[in-house]
Amino acid sequence: MQLSTAALYSTAQIRAAERQAIDRLGIPGRELMRRAGAALFRHIRQRWPEAGELTVFCGAGNNGGDGYEVARLAIEAGYRVIVYGLADPERLPADALSAYRDFLQAGGCVSGFEPGRSTIPGIVVDALFGIGLSRPVAAAYLPAIAAINAAAGPVVAVDVPSGLQADTGCIMGDAVAADLTVTFIGLKQGLFTGAAADCRGEVVCDDLQIGEVLEELDPACRLLTGVALPKRQRSAHKGQFGHVLLIGGNHGYSGAIRLAAEAALRAGAGLVSVATRAAHSGLVNIARPELMCRAAEQAGDLNDLLEKATVVVIGPGLGRDAWAQAMFDRALAAGKPSVVDADGLNLLARRNCRRDDWVLTPHPGEAARLLNCDTRQIGGDRYAAVAALQQRYGGVALLKGAGTLIDDGFKNHVVVAGNPGMASGGMGDVLAGLIGGLVAQGFTLGQAALAGAQLHAAAADSLAAEFGERGLLAGDLPPRIRELLNR
Ligand SMILES: NC(=O)C1=CN([C@@H]2O[C@H](COP(=O)(O)OP(=O)(O)OC[C@H]3O[C@@H](n4cnc5c(N)ncnc54)[C@H](O)[C@@H]3O)[C@@H](O)[C@H]2O)[C@H](O)CC1
Numbered sequence: 001m002q003l004s005t006a007a008l009y010s011t012a013q014i015r016a017a018e019r020q021a022i023d024r025l026g027i028p029g030r031e032l033m034r035r036a037g038a039a040l041f042r043h044i045r046q047r048w049p050e051a052g053e054l055t056v057f058c059g060a061g062n063n064g065g066d067g068y069e070v071a072r073l074a075i076e077a078g079y080r081v082i083v084y085g086l087a088d089p090e091r092l093p094a095d096a097l098s099a100y101r102d103f104l105q106a107g108g109c110v111s112g113f114e115p116g117r118s119t120i121p122g123i124v125v126d127a128l129f130g131i132g133l134s135r136p137v138a139a140a141y142l143p144a145i146a147a148i149n150a151a152a153g154p155v156v157a158v159d160v161p162s163g164l165q166a167d168t169g170c171i172m173g174d175a176v177a178a179d180l181t182v183t184f185i186g187l188k189q190g191l192f193t194g195a196a197a198d199c200r201g202e203v204v205c206d207d208l209q210i211g212e213v214l215e216e217l218d219p220a221c222r223l224l225t226g227v228a229l230p231k232r233q234r235s236a237h238k239g240q241f242g243h244v245l246l247i248g249g250n251h252g253y254s255g256a257i258r259l260a261a262e263a264a265l266r267a268g269a270g271l272v273s274v275a276t277r278a279a280h281s282g283l284v285n286i287a288r289p290e291l292m293c294r295a296a297e298q299a300g301d302l303n304d305l306l307e308k309a310t311v312v313v314i315g316p317g318l319g320r321d322a323w324a325q326a327m328f329d330r331a332l333a334a335g336k337p338s339v340v341d342a343d344g345l346n347l348l349a350r351r352n353c354r355r356d357d358w359v360l361t362p363h364p365g366e367a368a369r370l371l372n373c374d375t376r377q378i379g380g381d382r383y384a385a386v387a388a389l390q391q392r393y394g395g396v397a398l399l400k401g402a403g404t405l406i407d408d409g410f411k412n413h414v415v416v417a418g419n420p421g422m423a424s425g426g427m428g429d430v431l432a433g434l435i436g437g438l439v440a441q442g443f444t445l446g447q448a449a450l451a452g453a454q455l456h457a458a459a460a461d462s463l464a465a466e467f468g469e470r471g472l473l474a475g476d477l478p479p480r481i482r483e484l485l486n487r
């Protein structure tokens with residue numbers, strides 16, 4: 001399996017790279033800032049070649065220094081430039097203070113920002129905060145963020161959209177919604193998960209010519225951008241592609257297990273069996289005769305199915321009643337590689353056991369139950385949450401949501417594909433079945449989770465591009481997944 005990925009870094013790693021560049025390569029911080037300003041201006045001119053006006057909002061740190069740099073370059077290029085200083089420039093840190101003084105030297109001047117009165121013409125540059133934002137944005141800055149978001153012109157975020165925490169992707173009170181983020185040195189992990197999807201716009205990275213320093217760092221995590229599955233041998237037969245057993249579809253939820261089972265088939269599993277309520281066993285394979293369907297009303301009804309299964313997917317439409325508990329306990333006792341989703345996770349939260357041979361696929365609410373915390377805490381730091389899930393329950397933890405995270409205990413990956421059209425019932429069932437179908441074919445749990453999450457989101461993006469996001473149905477995905485995984 002071929003994965004296409006990009007390195008993502010923590011702010012601590014970016015700062016370490018800056019220090020290395022300064023100490024080991026002998027590149028002064030002020031020079032790095034000059035390069036940052038030049039990169040910013042280059043991207044602005046490339047993207048908006050007709051523009052001639054810039055409004056720059058500068059904060060109290062070196063992010064603000066980058067703002068003064070780009071303002072100076074714009075003045076020197078003949079742009080009309082307005083700069084709003086949200087903090088006293090004379091108290092800027094050294095590199096930024098030097099950039100500010102060069103800006104004045106070039107004929108620039110700083111205005112005070114007056115909400116509702118100050119004009120914001122042309123391209124808007126957000127240089128309020130970068131990687132230095134660590135706590136909720138101070139109230140004095142909120143009107144400026146609101147004004148930037150209300151501006152008519154395109155918004156360019158310097159390094160990180162201000163208000164977005166660069167390690168967690170959490171919005172610290174309010175955040176700039178940028179059309180373009182020009183980030184420096186390396187991609188920050190917080191740009192690609194959680195609420196960052198509403199702030200980052202398009203992201204371009206300029207390494208400030210110190211990329212060599214980053215290469216020595218082990219990236220905090222990796223951005224998954226593509227997956228390619230190996231071609232099949234001509235002599236292959238279905239026995240080589242495993243047998244998925246899906247357990248779920250309690251009263252009122254037969255559709256969930258049906259969606260998961262179809263996804264397992266479309267993933268390429270050799271055989272797919274469904275164990276569900278007797279009342280549903282005749283329904284689930286209507287219009288999908290390839291599915292084998294068995295009534296299971298007590299634990300013993302699973303015995304022979306578990307024996308034959310390569311992988312078990314437990315949870316879609318399972319419910320939490322006595323039947324669900326019996327199915328869950330029996331399935332776990334079989335000790336087969338498993339994908340645990342939906343109510344399977346809610347039952348697991350009651351037991352809190354740890355294994356190495358399962359993939360857990362919670363959404364934030366299920367993750368909160370598994371970690372006995374509040375859903376807000378999950379959103380507050382999704383990276384910490386997925387790591388906590390993996391450490392506590394073992395195996396592979398996959399935390400769904402914008403910027404799905406996958407932690408296999410060794411490496412953390414982020415899936416940047418996906419869109420709000422996926423916020424509809426059954427999407428999780430399809431993902432669970434897809435991952436099960438990939439495990440059945442011999443991919444490791446980690447590979448199946450990564451490829452499943454990527455293919456699932458990429459299929460949703462492909463369909464949304466063709467038909468729009470609203471009205472995208474979980475059942476639309478399996479055929480498109482099949483197309484993508486054969487490319
Ligand atoms: N040579 C270099 O260091 C380079 C830095 N680059 C740019 O610098 C920023 C990081 O700068 P830093 O000064 O560390 O922090 P920030 O400017 O991001 O912001 C911190 C600044 O804002 C104040 N602050 C922090 N949190 C809050 C808050 N919640 N409310 C209000 N004010 C807050 C804090 O006191 C500081 O004054 C990096 O992102 C790059 O843009 C260059 O790009 C490369 C060279």
Ligand SMILES: [K+]
Pocket residue numbers: 063126127128129130157158159160161162
């Ligand atoms: K910024």
